[in-house]
Amino acid sequence: MFGRRTKFTRGMKIFIAVFLLILAALITIIVFPITETTPAWVAPLQTNVYGFMARISPYILVGLLGATVATAELVSTFQTYPREALRTRWAWVLILVNVVAAMIALVVVRVTMTEMNPSLQVLSVGVGFQAIIRTRFVLAKRIGDDGQEGEVALNLGWLYDQFQNLARTQIDLELMNNRRTAVTRLLDYYPSMAELYDIAWYTITSRATLTREQEEQRKADLEKLLDPKAPENFAKSSMALAILENGGQAYVELLLTQAMQGLSPEAAAVGKPSNTDQLIWQLVENYSLPEMVALAEKLCSSEKAINYVREAAQPDPEANTANQKATIAHFLVQQIGVEPLQTAMAEDGKA
Structure with missing residues (x-):
C-alpha cells in the first residue's frame, strides 16, 4: 500500500476511548442543569470544571491551530502525495510536535505580553507560533575585561528546524520506497x-x-x-x-x-486485448532504419514528427540499432496509430 498507514495499537485505542469518556464527562458536568433537587456538591464541582475548561481551552484552540498549520505545511511540501504523506507515522509525530510547540509559544506570549487581548493571543500564536518558537532568548550577557561581549541564550528555533527537517526527510524516504513499489508494479503489468x-x-x-x-x-x-x-x-x-x-x-x-x-x-474501452507490443516487434524485425524513415514520410502528416524520425534514425556508434528501431516504432505507434501501421505493413508485404 502506498504510504504506510498509522496503525492504531491496543494502547492507542484505549487512550482514545479514555480521552473521549473524560471529555464527555466534563461536557456533561458543565451543561448539567442545577435545580432544587440537585445535590449540593454538584454546583461547586460544575464551577470548578467550568473554570478548569476556561483555563485550558486557549491551549486546546492553539493546539488545533498548530495542527492545522502543520498539516497545511505537509500538504504544500508533498503536493503530489498529500494523503500518503499524512498517513505516515512521522507526519503524525510532526503534527504532535507542532501542537506542543504552539502551546509552549502561548505560554511564552502570556508571560511576556500580559496586556495583550487573550483572544488575540490565541489567534496570533496559533497562526504564527513558528516565528515565536524561533525567537532567540538571551538569558544573560557578559562583558569581559577585554571589552568582548558574551551571552547565554536559548535557541529553541534551531532544535525545532532540525526536527522539522528530520521529519520531512523521513516522510520523503518512506514515500520514495513506496513510489518505487508502485512504479515496479506498473512496469510488471x-x-x-x-x-x-x-x-x-x-x-x-x-x-x-x-x-x-x-x-x-x-x-x-x-x-x-x-x-x-x-x-x-x-x-x-x-x-x-x-x-x-x-x-x-x-x-x-x-x-x-x-x-x-x-x-x-x-x-x-473497446473490449479487446491490445496488440501494440506485437506491432512494435514486427516493425523492429521487418524494417530497417531507412525503411522506418520512409514509412514515417508516407504516413505522418506532421513535418516535426518526420524530422524526429530522421534524427532518431541517424547512425550512432553509441546507440544500439535495435534500440533505435524500438524507439522509432514506439513513436510511430503513438503518432500514427495501430491500424494505419498495420495497413501499411500489409501493403509492404511485411505484416
Whole structure:
C-alpha cells in the first residue's frame, strides 16, 4: 500500500476511548442543569470544571491551530502525495510536535505580553507560533575585561528546524520506497514503452489543474524519454513515475486492476486485448532504419514528427540499432496509430 498507514495499537485505542469518556464527562458536568433537587456538591464541582475548561481551552484552540498549520505545511511540501504523506507515522509525530510547540509559544506570549487581548493571543500564536518558537532568548550577557561581549541564550528555533527537517526527510524516504513499489508494479503489468507513453500522455492531458505551460512542459519532458540514446529501462521507469505523479495512487490502482483483468486502458474501452507490443516487434524485425524513415514520410502528416524520425534514425556508434528501431516504432505507434501501421505493413508485404 502506498504510504504506510498509522496503525492504531491496543494502547492507542484505549487512550482514545479514555480521552473521549473524560471529555464527555466534563461536557456533561458543565451543561448539567442545577435545580432544587440537585445535590449540593454538584454546583461547586460544575464551577470548578467550568473554570478548569476556561483555563485550558486557549491551549486546546492553539493546539488545533498548530495542527492545522502543520498539516497545511505537509500538504504544500508533498503536493503530489498529500494523503500518503499524512498517513505516515512521522507526519503524525510532526503534527504532535507542532501542537506542543504552539502551546509552549502561548505560554511564552502570556508571560511576556500580559496586556495583550487573550483572544488575540490565541489567534496570533496559533497562526504564527513558528516565528515565536524561533525567537532567540538571551538569558544573560557578559562583558569581559577585554571589552568582548558574551551571552547565554536559548535557541529553541534551531532544535525545532532540525526536527522539522528530520521529519520531512523521513516522510520523503518512506514515500520514495513506496513510489518505487508502485512504479515496479506498473512496469510488471505494462512492460511496453508504447503503452506507458500513451497512458502518461493521456494522464497529463486529463489533468484539470495544470496550467497550459505546465502541461506543455510535462509533455516535453515525456517526449525526451523517446530519445534513442536513453536506456530503455530508464525511459520506462520514468514514464511509470510520470503516470504515478500526475495521476496519483488511486489512478495507478485502477490501471493495475485493469491490467490484472487482462485489459489495458485502451483495450478496456473497446473490449479487446491490445496488440501494440506485437506491432512494435514486427516493425523492429521487418524494417530497417531507412525503411522506418520512409514509412514515417508516407504516413505522418506532421513535418516535426518526420524530422524526429530522421534524427532518431541517424547512425550512432553509441546507440544500439535495435534500440533505435524500438524507439522509432514506439513513436510511430503513438503518432500514427495501430491500424494505419498495420495497413501499411500489409501493403509492404511485411505484416
